[in-house]
Amino acid sequence: MRYVYLEKxxxxxxxxxxxxxxxxxxxxxKENQFVFAEIDSAEDLVLEYRPTILxxxxxxxxxxxxxxxxxxxxxxxxxxxxxxxxxxxxxAHTCDIDGMECLEVVFYNDPADPYYKKRRKxxxxxxxxxxxPCDDCATCVTMxxxxxxxxxxxxxxxxxxxxxxxxxSQQGDELIDDNPIFKKDDESRIxxxxxxxxxxxxxxxxxxxxxxxxxxxxIFKKSFKSGVWEDVGKKCVSCGNCTAxxxxxxxxxxxxxxxxxxxxxxxxxxxxxxxxxEFAEVAGGENFREERSSRQKHRYYRKFxxxxxxxxxxxxxxxxxxxxxxxxxxxxxxxVNNLTxxxxxx
Amino acid sequence: xxxxGKSSLSRTVEVEPxxxxxxxxxxxxxxxxxNEKFFEIELEGGRELGNLPGQxxxxxxxxxxxxxxxxxxxxxxxxxxxxxxxxxxxxxxxxALHGLSEGDKIGVRGPFGKPFPIDDLKGNDLIxxxxxxxxxxxxxxxxxxxxxxxxxxxxxxxxxxxxxxxRLFTEExxxxxxxxxxxxxxxxxxADPEWKGNVGVITTLIPGVDIDVNRTYAVVxxxxxxxxxxxxxxxxxxMPDKQIILSLERRMKCGLGKCGHCQINGKYVxxxxxxxxxxxxxxxxxAL
Numbered sequence: 001m002r003y004v005y006l007e008k009x010x011x012x013x014x015x016x017x018x019x020x021x022x023x024x025x026x027x028x029x030k031e032n033q034f035v036f037a038e039i040d041s042a043e044d045l046v047l048e049y050r051p052t053i054l055x056x057x058x059x060x061x062x063x064x065x066x067x068x069x070x071x072x073x074x075x076x077x078x079x080x081x082x083x084x085x086x087x088x089x090x091x092a093h094t095c096d097i098d099g100m101e102c103l104e105v106v107f108y109n110d111p112a113d114p115y116y117k118k119r120r121k122x123x124x125x126x127x128x129x130x131x132x133p134c135d136d137c138a139t140c141v142t143m144x145x146x147x148x149x150x151x152x153x154x155x156x157x158x159x160x161x162x163x164x165x166x167x168x169s170q171q172g173d174e175l176i177d178d179n180p181i182f183k184k185d186d187e188s189r190i191x192x193x194x195x196x197x198x199x200x201x202x203x204x205x206x207x208x209x210x211x212x213x214x215x216x217x218x219i220f221k222k223s224f225k226s227g228v229w230e231d232v233g234k235k236c237v238s239c240g241n242c243t244a245x246x247x248x249x250x251x252x253x254x255x256x257x258x259x260x261x262x263x264x265x266x267x268x269x270x271x272x273x274x275x276x277x278e279f280a281e282v283a284g285g286e287n288f289r290e291e292r293s294s295r296q297k298h299r300y301y302r303k304f305x306x307x308x309x310x311x312x313x314x315x316x317x318x319x320x321x322x323x324x325x326x327x328x329x330x331x332x333x334x335x336v337n338n339l340t341x342x343x344x345x346x
Numbered sequence: 347x348x349x350x351g352k353s354s355l356s357r358t359v360e361v362e363p364x365x366x367x368x369x370x371x372x373x374x375x376x377x378x379x380x381n382e383k384f385f386e387i388e389l390e391g392g393r394e395l396g397n398l399p400g401q402x403x404x405x406x407x408x409x410x411x412x413x414x415x416x417x418x419x420x421x422x423x424x425x426x427x428x429x430x431x432x433x434x435x436x437x438x439x440x441x442a443l444h445g446l447s448e449g450d451k452i453g454v455r456g457p458f459g460k461p462f463p464i465d466d467l468k469g470n471d472l473i474x475x476x477x478x479x480x481x482x483x484x485x486x487x488x489x490x491x492x493x494x495x496x497x498x499x500x501x502x503x504x505x506x507x508x509x510x511x512x513r514l515f516t517e518e519x520x521x522x523x524x525x526x527x528x529x530x531x532x533x534x535x536x537a538d539p540e541w542k543g544n545v546g547v548i549t550t551l552i553p554g555v556d557i558d559v560n561r562t563y564a565v566v567x568x569x570x571x572x573x574x575x576x577x578x579x580x581x582x583x584x585m586p587d588k589q590i591i592l593s594l595e596r597r598m599k600c601g602l603g604k605c606g607h608c609q610i611n612g613k614y615v616x617x618x619x620x621x622x623x624x625x626x627x628x629x630x631x632x633a634l
Binding site for chain 2 (some may be wrong): 004021022023046067068070071072073074075076077078080081082083085086104105106107109111113114115118159224250252253254255256258262264265267269272274279280281282283284286288289294298301302306309
C-alpha cells in the first residue's frame with residue numbers, strides 16, 4: 001500500500017486515529033503568525049500556513065536539554081531520564097522535512113547524539129505539500145525543497161476534491177492499516193493523478209534566487225572577500241534571531257545550573273548563536289569573528305558552502321524564516337542575488 | 347486542553363550521558379607563576395589517558411562548567427597513569443581550577459583532536475617555537491622528542507615570553523638547555539636586572555637558525571599574533587607551508603564536531619585540529 005485517498009471530511013477522523021496513541025502537533029495560529037503546537041482536533045489546524053515561527057527542530061533538539069545531573073563535588077554525571085512522548089508532527093512542509101534531514105545527518109554523524117536519537121525515534125512525520133508559494137521570502141524553488149522527496153512517513157497532497165496520501169515508511173503503513181477512512185484504488189492510477197497535480201503546481205512557483213542551485217556553492221567559493229558581507233554586517237544587530245528560527249542551525253552552548261541549596265545540579269545544552277559577539281571568543285579575549293560582517297558571512301557559509309564539503313548537502317532549506325524574522329531587514333534573497341550578480345560581472 | 351502535568355502517553359527513557367566525564371584526581375600542583383598553575387592528574391583505576399602530543403582534554407568542574415585544556419605531558423613519560431596540564435587563570439573556569447589542590451577530584455573527557463604529525467616529523471630536523479603559554483602544549487612534543495631522541499635529526503627549541511618571571515617549566519627548560527644534542531635559545535620582550543639572555547621578540551631568534559628546508563619541520567605554538575610574524579620569518583627562509591605545523595586555540599564546548607564554537611571556516615578545530623599545517627589553514631581567513 002503506497003498511495004491512498006482521504007476524503008477532506010475525514011481529516012478529523014484521521015487526526016482522532018493518530019491521537020489514539022500519540023501526541024499530535026501541527027500548525028496552529030498564534031496572533032498573525034503560526035506555530036507548531038499540540039492539537040486536540042483537526043479544527044485547531046491551519047493547513048495553509050506560512051512557515052511557523054520555529055521549525056519542528058524544537059521537538060528533537062529542544063532549546064534546553066539536560067545532558068545529565070550531578071551531585072556537587074562529584075565528577076561523573078548520573079544517567080539522564082528524559083520524557084519522551086510518541087509524537088506525530090502533522091502537516092510539516094517539505095522545506096521543514098528537509099531541515100529535519102539536515103539535523104539527522106549532523107546528529108547521527110559519529111559519535112551519534114543519544115539524546116537526539118531517542119527523541120527522533122519517537123516522532124512520526126506527516127507532511128503536507130505546498131500547492132502554492134507561501135510568501136516572497138521563501139526560496140524553496142531554488143533549493144529544490146518545494147516537492148516531497150524523502151524524510152516523511154506520510155505525505156498529504158491536496159488534489160482539490162480530496163487528499164492523496166503517499167505512504168513512505170513501515171511506520172506510515174501501520175498507521176493507515178486498513179482503516180476504512182482511507183480509500184484504496186489502483187495504485188498506478190492514484191500515482192498518475194498525483195504526478196499530474198504536482199506537475200501543474202510548479203507553474204505557480206517562481207525562483208527568487210537568480211542562481212541555479214548547482215552554481216550556488218561555486219558562487220560562495222568565490223565570494224569570501226565580497227563587499228556584500230560588509231553591507232550585510234552594517235545592517236545586522238547581532239540579535240541571533242536568524243539562527244534561532246533556522247531549521248538547520250544546531251550550535252549549542254553547555255552550562256551548569258545548580259540547585260539553590262547547592263546540593264547538585266544539571267548540565268544543560270542550550271541553543272547558541274554564531275551571531276552573538278562572544279561566540280568565537282577564547283580565554284584572554286581573542287575573538288576570531290569579532291565583526292558582524294564576519295559572523296553573518298559565517299552563517300551564510302554554513303548554509304551554502306561548508307556543509308556541502310562536510311555532509312554533501314545544502315543547509316538552507318529555502319524556508320525564508322531568517323529573512324522573515326530579521327529586525328534589520330537582511331534578506332537572504334537579496335544577499336545571495338547580490339553575490340550572484342557580482343560573480344556574473346567578474 | 348490542559349497542558350499541565352505529563353500526558354499519559356509520555357514515557358521516561360534513560361540516556362547514557364554522552365558528555366559524562368571520567369574521574370580524575372589531582373595528585374600534584376605547582377604554582378609556576380602568579381597566574382599559572384601546574385596540575386598532575388591521575389585517572390580513575392590507574393587508567394591511561396592515551397594521549398599523543400598536541401591533543402587536548404575537556405576538564406569539568408560541576409557547577410562551574412567545562413573547558414578545553416591542552417595536555418602538556420608526553421605519553422612517553424615514566425608514570426603512564428597520570429597526565430599534566432598547566433593553566434593560566436583567565437576566566438571563571440580556570441579561576442575555579444586554580445582553587446583546586448592535591449586530592450581534589452576533577453572531571454576529564456578526551457583526549458580529543460589531531461596530534462602533531464609525529465610520523466611526518468620522524469627522521470627530520472625540528473625547530474620547535476613556543477611563545478608565552480604555547481610552551482604548555484608544545485612541551486608534550488618536546489619531551490616526546492627528547493624521549494625518542496634517536497628518531498629525530500637536529501632539534502632546535504626557541505622560546506619567547508614577555509618577561510623573565512613569566513617563564514614556565516624553568517627547571518625542565520634548564521635541562522633542555524644543558525643537553526648537548528639540543529640547540530636552545532630563549533628571549534624575553536622586556537628584561538629585568540638579573541636577566542642575562544636575549545631581549546626582543548621571538549622572531550629575532552629565527553634568522554640565526556641554520557635550516558635545511560629539505561629536511562626540517564617547524565612546530566610553532568603561541569598566540570595568534572605570534573604566528574603571523576614567525577610564519578613570515580620561516581617563509582623567508584623558504585620553509586614549505588606543509589612543513590610548518592601550528593596548534594590553534596578555540597573554545598570547544600563538545601569536542602565532538604557538533605557545537606560549532608571551534609569552527610574555522612569549514613574546519614572544526616576539535617576534530618580537524620587543533621594541530622594544522624600552515625598549508626591547511628593558509629587560505630582560511632578566520633584561522634589566525
